[in-house]
Amino acid sequence: MPFIPNTGADREAMLAAVGARSVEELFSDIPADKRFPKLGLPEGLSELEALREIEAMASKNEVASKSAWFLGAGAYNHFIPAAVPALASRGEFLSAYTPYQPEVSQGTLQAIFEYQSMAAELFGVDTVNASHYDGATALAEAVIMALNHGGSGRPRIMLPAALHPEYKDVARTYLAAFPVEIEEYAGEPAAAGADARTACVVAAYPDFEGRVRDLSAAAEAAHAAGALFIVSADPIMLGLLKSPGSMGADIVTAEGQSLGNAMNYGGPFLGMMGATQKFVRKMPGRIVGQAADHDGRRGFVLTLSAREQHIRREKAVSNICSNQGLAMLQATVYLEALGKGGLKAVAELCWNKAHYAAGLVAKIPGFAVADGEFFKEFVVKTPVPAASIVEKLERRGVMPGLALSRYYPDRTHELLVCVTEMNTREQIELLARSLEEASV
Amino acid sequence: MNLKPEPLAFELSSPGRVGVALPKSDVPAAPMPKALLRDELKLPELDELTVVRHFTRLSQKNYSIDTEFYPLGSCTMKYNPKANEAAAALPGWKGSHPLASDRCNQGSIELIWKLQESLKSIGGFEAVSLQPAAGAHGELAGVFMIRAYHLSRGDARRVKMLIPDSAHGTNPASCTMAGLTTVTIPSDADGGVDMAALKAACDDTVAGIMITNPSTLGLFERNIEAIARIVHEAGGLVYGDGANMNALTGVLRPADVGIDVMHFNLHKTFSTPHGGGGPGVGMVGAGKALAAFLPGPIAARKGEAYAMEVPARTIGRMKAFYGNFGVLVRAYTYIRMLGAEGLRRVAESAVLNANYLKARLEKAYPVKYPRRCMHEFVAMGNFADGVHTLDIAKRMIDYGFHPPTIYFPLIVPEALMIEPTETESKETLDGFVEVMLKIAEEARTSPELLREAPHATPVGRLDEVAAARCPVLCYRG
Numbered sequence: 001m002p003f004i005p006n007t008g009a010d011r012e013a014m015l016a017a018v019g020a021r022s023v024e025e026l027f028s029d030i031p032a033d034k035r036f037p038k039l040g041l042p043e044g045l046s047e048l049e050a051l052r053e054i055e056a057m058a059s060k061n062e063v064a065s066k067s068a069w070f071l072g073a074g075a076y077n078h079f080i081p082a083a084v085p086a087l088a089s090r091g092e093f094l095s096a097y098t099p100y101q102p103e104v105s106q107g108t109l110q111a112i113f114e115y116q117s118m119a120a121e122l123f124g125v126d127t128v129n130a131s132h133y134d135g136a137t138a139l140a141e142a143v144i145m146a147l148n149h150g151g152s153g154r155p156r157i158m159l160p161a162a163l164h165p166e167y168k169d170v171a172r173t174y175l176a177a178f179p180v181e182i183e184e185y186a187g188e189p190a191a192a193g194a195d196a197r198t199a200c201v202v203a204a205y206p207d208f209e210g211r212v213r214d215l216s217a218a219a220e221a222a223h224a225a226g227a228l229f230i231v232s233a234d235p236i237m238l239g240l241l242k243s244p245g246s247m248g249a250d251i252v253t254a255e256g257q258s259l260g261n262a263m264n265y266g267g268p269f270l271g272m273m274g275a276t277q278k279f280v281r282k283m284p285g286r287i288v289g290q291a292a293d294h295d296g297r298r299g300f301v302l303t304l305s306a307r308e309q310h311i312r313r314e315k316a317v318s319n320i321c322s323n324q325g326l327a328m329l330q331a332t333v334y335l336e337a338l339g340k341g342g343l344k345a346v347a348e349l350c351w352n353k354a355h356y357a358a359g360l361v362a363k364i365p366g367f368a369v370a371d372g373e374f375f376k377e378f379v380v381k382t383p384v385p386a387a388s389i390v391e392k393l394e395r396r397g398v399m400p401g402l403a404l405s406r407y408y409p410d411r412t413h414e415l416l417v418c419v420t421e422m423n424t425r426e427q428i429e430l431l432a433r434s435l436e437e438a439s440v
Numbered sequence: 441m442n443l444k445p446e447p448l449a450f451e452l453s454s455p456g457r458v459g460v461a462l463p464k465s466d467v468p469a470a471p472m473p474k475a476l477l478r479d480e481l482k483l484p485e486l487d488e489l490t491v492v493r494h495f496t497r498l499s500q501k502n503y504s505i506d507t508e509f510y511p512l513g514s515c516t517m518k519y520n521p522k523a524n525e526a527a528a529a530l531p532g533w534k535g536s537h538p539l540a541s542d543r544c545n546q547g548s549i550e551l552i553w554k555l556q557e558s559l560k561s562i563g564g565f566e567a568v569s570l571q572p573a574a575g576a577h578g579e580l581a582g583v584f585m586i587r588a589y590h591l592s593r594g595d596a597r598r599v600k601m602l603i604p605d606s607a608h609g610t611n612p613a614s615c616t617m618a619g620l621t622t623v624t625i626p627s628d629a630d631g632g633v634d635m636a637a638l639k640a641a642c643d644d645t646v647a648g649i650m651i652t653n654p655s656t657l658g659l660f661e662r663n664i665e666a667i668a669r670i671v672h673e674a675g676g677l678v679y680g681d682g683a684n685m686n687a688l689t690g691v692l693r694p695a696d697v698g699i700d701v702m703h704f705n706l707h708k709t710f711s712t713p714h715g716g717g718g719p720g721v722g723m724v725g726a727g728k729a730l731a732a733f734l735p736g737p738i739a740a741r742k743g744e745a746y747a748m749e750v751p752a753r754t755i756g757r758m759k760a761f762y763g764n765f766g767v768l769v770r771a772y773t774y775i776r777m778l779g780a781e782g783l784r785r786v787a788e789s790a791v792l793n794a795n796y797l798k799a800r801l802e803k804a805y806p807v808k809y810p811r812r813c814m815h816e817f818v819a820m821g822n823f824a825d826g827v828h829t830l831d832i833a834k835r836m837i838d839y840g841f842h843p844p845t846i847y848f849p850l851i852v853p854e855a856l857m858i859e860p861t862e863t864e865s866k867e868t869l870d871g872f873v874e875v876m877l878k879i880a881e882e883a884r885t886s887p888e889l890l891r892e893a894p895h896a897t898p899v900g901r902l903d904e905v906a907a908a909r910c911p912v913l914c915y916r917g
Contacts, residue, residue, distance in 0.1 A: 004789045005865035014796040023788045029660035034696045039561045044779025047523045058532025060547035065535050081460045091506030092499035094713045103897040104503035108716035117915040127913045133573035136760040166760040173756035177619025242478045265548040266538030266761025268719035291907035299899035303907045309613035314622045319613035322574035325717025336449045337459040337491050340483040355470030425466040
């Protein structure tokens with residue numbers, strides 16, 4: 001077998017060294033009547049046959065590159081430079097474990113340190129950890145941080161009504177056993193209504209419907225009530241717009257998939273979390289710090305591990321262990337390849353193309369685009385049910401967006417459209433024409 | 441190994457350099473809200489070749505499975521077949537969107553369904569969910585399910601989770617996140633669960649037990665069926681931590697010995713790469729009592745088509761969308777290549793390799809529980825004066841081996857937890873034994889060689905205490 005090198009002769013020699021007559025004998029501790037069951041799996045295939053079968057499955061999907069793609073809503077179609085997968089897939093990165101032995105893990109550790117540095121700059125915070133499972137779980141853990149910080153006298157959590165519905169679901173799952181009150185506020189986060197019982201106010205930047213607003217007043221209002229202010233952000237947008245930290249956020253989370261990771265049916269994605277200095281020792285997740293060896297050489301180590309499960313067990317701030325290291329590495333290569341100018345340029349392309357699209361769609365009879373500032377995504381009011389538009393167009397090579405009825409059954413005539421640097425002017429104009437055709 | 445210091449990307453930066461050319465805008469510029477624009481963005485500015493050399497050199501500062509033997513106990517650092525990577529890189533997966541209709545994602549859902557079916561067979565489960573992103577995430581889901589099950593029966597008193605003292609730290613940490621109290625059960629003289637302590641802890645406040653089998657000592661828990669019976673009789677449920685499933689594929693279906701809910705680490709047993717920390721998949725499998733509580737959605741087959749569906753009494757979503765799909769493709773590829781026979785061979789070879797290493801090393805490195813081991817064993821590194829396990833581990837690096845897991849499990853002093861996996865040849869194991877015996881000799885004759893190790897790495901031992909006291913967590917140009 002290609003992945004099991006030892007031959008019959010090797011096994012015989014090894015069994016002799018062990019003092020066993022057969023391999024089966026090594027399993028004598030296992031209840032005899034349950035040992036070696038028939039699994040009923042299909043017979044193993046050669047690499048050629050397995051890949052042929054899997055390729056046939058993969059080709060059944062409709063993919064963004066074959067369509068004019070305007071669906072985002074938490075998973076985004078962005079350009080991935082060739083250097084990103086080429087470098088991140090090197091075996092030395094791919095097949096290494098968590099860097100517990102720093103002397104032979106400096107590659108991974110330095111990459112994490114560079115990621116932490118760049119993400120902290122984007123977020124406008126002091127520290128970023130080495131990743132969470134995705135944007136939704138990063139936010140849920142940020143809320144738990146705020147609850148731990150606030151203590152039992154602050155059980156209220158204020159979530160924006162326009163937070164990604166799956167993020168809300170994840171927060172509810174994570175908080176199921178906590179005695180908390182999860183409340184939703186509509187509209188301005190500054191008017192969320194934080195009080196002396198509030199642990200945190202969460203704002204989305206942009207929100208699920210693409211709206212962007214200055215959050216400085218919201219941070220002030222939360223802080224005035226003694227609550228923490230948490231922002232769930234789009235990291236591409238932060239190449240262009242003010243950082244949440246500069247507006248007063250205590251904790252910033254994000255879905256980092258856009259930074260060099262494919263949509264890939266929803267994973268692996270990249271949960272990002274950062275915080276101001278005050279909360280560093282309360283943060284979950286792995287954190288890398290700079291260190292020196294006895295000769296004064298600079299190196300990097302996992303640090304502040306007294307927060308973590310392998311040291312603190314039931315008193316740890318979180319149970320997280322494995323994270324999304326490789327997705328983080330892709331983001332690190334992406335950010336360094338694009339650099340300060342490149343990230344801003346991607347954000348500007350998204351801004352301009354989305355606004356061009358919104359302008360065209362707004363002119364179609366029967367359609368309307370929501371008011372206010374937006375980034376990359378906007379809600380379109382449709383004259384016929386949005387779900388029927390999606391169903392018609394997805395068969396014609398245009399994925400027009402997300403029918404909001406998927407999450408809000410009564411919002412039948414609203415479509416969430418996403419435009420990125422991947423969409424050409426021709427595609428945007430095709431979208432506008434297609435929406436008009438599909439609505440008659 | 442690349443020993444030359446590698447500057448930080450920020451230190452390589454030069455104003456005006458560009459690593460990626462982007463298309464010119466083909467639409468008119470739209471006005472931007474001046475007050476919301478950021479003033480500066482301090483990211484590095486690098487050309488593409490500099491980026492490529494930077495990360496290539498960084499990669500050369502890692503030990504990895506592709507370059508070295510990596511016997512890290514409890515982590516199952518087996519070879520990750522390249523076919524897994526080829527399968528996961530197919531454009532049909534990369535460009536598929538989780539919120540497009542099921543009709544658009546038939547290939548992805550079919551793969552998830554087929555992987556679910558395979559893992560159900562391997563574990564003997566009624567149903568599985570592939571949504572959790574890591575072992576600890578699967579544990580948390582499983583503990584949520586146990587809690588939800590008791591509450592659904594109107595039984596709110598069950599707040600205690602029993603956890604053996606050899607368990608991973610994630611077990612008690614997951615219980616805390618699920619609002620349960622951890623009760624530690626000691627190990628007996630044989631390394632198994634102390635049955636008297638277990639019985640004494642079982643009352644009507646027990647939610648369940650979390651059991652890792654084989655345990656982190658590398659030993660099969662021989663009383664597993666009795667443990668399950670005692671906990672079930674007390675009204676509790678049995679959680680199986682599948683971190684060590686590599687010893688059991690095709691050998692034992694955990695559900696057959698009374699496990700109600702369990703996670704498998706697909707990034708261990710099913711050969712998906714660890715990626716320097718992740719991503720993983722913490723599949724949760726459940727028997728009849730708990731299947732309806734699984735997190736989701738999960739895949740279902742409807743005639744010739746496939747759909748994502750939410751289990752009837754689900755605990756909810758553990759993350760957005762459907763899990764670390766790219767990891768699922770890799771695990772499926774692996775299972776498809778091995779089949780049932782191959783999976784049994786995996787467990788057999790992993791267990792034989794571990795017993796072989798143990799047999800050849802246990803005279804030099806005492807083993808606290810000298811029973812026959814499963815896929816790994818725990819030796820001790822305190823046999824020479826003034827030399828610790830840490831020193832032995834660091835000396836192994838000088839000889840080109842990644843150290844084993846050290847100082848875990850906590851119940852073994854100076855622990856060295858060694859897991860060779862099935863993908864290593866007898867020659868590699870023999871080479872490792874030779875080095876380990878040499879190090880044991882050095883520990884007695886020239887202990888300073890160990891205490892000063894490693895010698896040939898980009899950096900020597902780093903001052904972790906100072907790093908934690910005054911943390912520098914970001915570049916401060």
